[in-house]
Amino acid sequence: MDETGGVIRLIPRKAKTLSTSFEQDLLALLPRLRRFAVGLCGNSADGDDLCQMSLERALANQTKWLEGTRLDSWMYRVMRNIWIDQVRAATRRRETFVHEDAGQSVGGDGAQEHTVELSMVDRAMQRLPEDQREAVLLVMVEGYAYKEAAEIVGCPVGTLNSRLVRGRDALLELLGEAE
Known part of the structure; x- marks a missing residue:
């Protein structure tokens, strides 16, 4: 009961759904954004982080996107700007003790030929x-x-x-x- 003697009814909340076309369009772009992020970063872990940061920034700044313009181009620019910031920051704090190619030969050579070729690319x-x-x-x-x-x-x-x-x-x- 509430303070006026009335019964308080609990109304269950609905599960949050993608409410706007902006969010739906972002979701549709996700595979392309991830591919671009991995390409920029050079590995999937950093690419996934970059993709997540880009999505977070896009959702936080959704009002800055102009309706009627290409969302994919806008997202690529957002992602590219974040990546440039990361590269600059990493360059300032980088201290390498072992060359990164030192770990390339570790492990078995049972990988399939196309995996090796993709790795070379x-x-x-x-x-x-x-x-x-x-x-x-x-x-x-x-x-x-x-x-x-x-x-x-x-x-x-x-x-x-x-x-x-x-x-x-x-x-x-x-x-x-x-x-």
């Missing part, structure tokens, strides 16, 4: 300069048009095209497939 991608890696990921992996990718990165189309060509050529050379 991942390592080669990580050796590309950041600007070239971004261009390759956005155009060749994510399938963005040059103009869209240039908008995401924030550079002229010609600059993105140059980065893409240099990145693709360097990637082929690193993989031993250059002509």
